[in-house]
Amino acid sequence: MRDMNVRASTLPGFAQSANVRRLTEAEKAQYARDGYVKNLPVFSEDGVAELQALYRDMAARMPDDIDVNKVNNWHKASARVFDVCRTPAILDYVEDVIGPDIMQWGCQLFVKHPGDGSVVPWHQDAQYWPLNPHRTVTVWLAVFDTDAENGAMRLVSGSHHEGDFRHETNDAQNLVLDQEVPEPLIDYGRVVSMDMKAGEMSLHDDGLLHGSLPNTSDRMRVGFTMRFCPPNVKCDLDVWPNFETYVARGEDRLLLNPRGFVPSGERHPVRRFQHSSEFAG
C-alpha cells in the first residue's frame, strides 16, 4: 500500500555540492564522543543561491508581528521546505548517525539579523522535548556563512555524556528560548564555534549543551534546522498534542506517533506547535 506520509520530491531539488559524501569512520566516532560533526558539504554555489532565495521567501511570508525564530514545523506547511528536508546528502549524513529508518518531526529557522541582539541561551534540546528515548539528531544547515562574528552556534563538546544540566527560566526579550543553563556551569575550555560556509551543515546530539551570541557583524546569519529521529522515539502527546512524524527515509514499523499530512502548497507556521491539517488546502 502506498504510504501517504511519504512523498517523492515533486521538485528538481537544489543543486548538491560535488563534494557530498558519507560520514567517515572518524566523524562517526566524533559524533559518539563529542556529540557533533560539522562542515559537511550539502549544496553547491547554485544550490546555496536557491536555498537563500527560499529563506527570503519564507521570511517574507511571516506576518510582521510574528518572530520567525518562534515558529516551528515549516516542513508541515511548505512543500518546498518539505523537499529540502529530503535532500539525499542530508539524509545520508543523518542515516550514518541514526540508521536507515529516519523520521522527521521538526524544522525551524534560527535567524540573526546584523545587530538584532538575539541570543540563544545555553540549553540542552532534550530538556525541552517530551521525547523518549533521547535519540533526536539536529541538522543545522548554514544558509549564509557563519562564524563567531555573526553569532555562529557554539556548543560544549562532550557535554551530552554529562546528564541533565539545571535550566533556569529567563524571560529576557532578546532570548530566543526562555530556559537557560547558568553560565558558571559552562566549561569554556570545551566550547566549539560551529563556523561553516553557506551550504554546509552540522549534526548535533539532543543532549549537547549549545547556544549562540548576538550577530555583531553586518552579515545575515541563518540556521535552517531539521529534527530527525529513529522510529523508536515516542512523544508524550499530553505535553505536545500536535506532535507528528514523517517518514523521511526507510520505514516506520513501530507507528508509535501520529503521522502528519504531507504539504502540497506554500504556507507558513504562525506558532511553535501546529497540526499539519491546519495547512491543508
Ligand SMILES: O=C(O)CCC(=O)C(=O)O
Ligand atoms: O542557531 C542557534 O543559535 C541555536 C540552534 C539551536 O538551538 C538548535 O538547533 O537546537
